[in-house]
Amino acid sequence: MEFWRVPLDTNTIEIAHGEVHIIEDRCKGCGYCIEFCPRSILAFAERFNAKGYHPPEVLRPEGCVNCHYCEIICPEFAIFSVAAPPPAPTA
DSSP states (O other): OOOSOOOTTTTTOOOOOEEEEEOGGGOOOOOHHHHHOTTOOEEEOSSOOTTSOOOEEESOGGGOOOOOHHHHHOTTOOEEEEEOOOOOOOO
16 A cells, blocks of 8 residues: 555554463464454464464464553463564565
């Protein structure tokens, strides 16, 4: 999507980046984190955890903005995110 107007301070704005960690054996496969992730970076994994559920997996780790919403919504406290350095720009 291209905009006809560009903000003057785009070089000074830093977008937060995060790294998602999943404790697979705690997950019960409810899918709340997948459903409500604002950046849609999670999906169900093909593998099973120890409880027999499909835990989430991170599809696009560079898309995480460290909003912590997955942590807040998880009833089993099986997922969390930590601040990460921004990914290196690709040329």
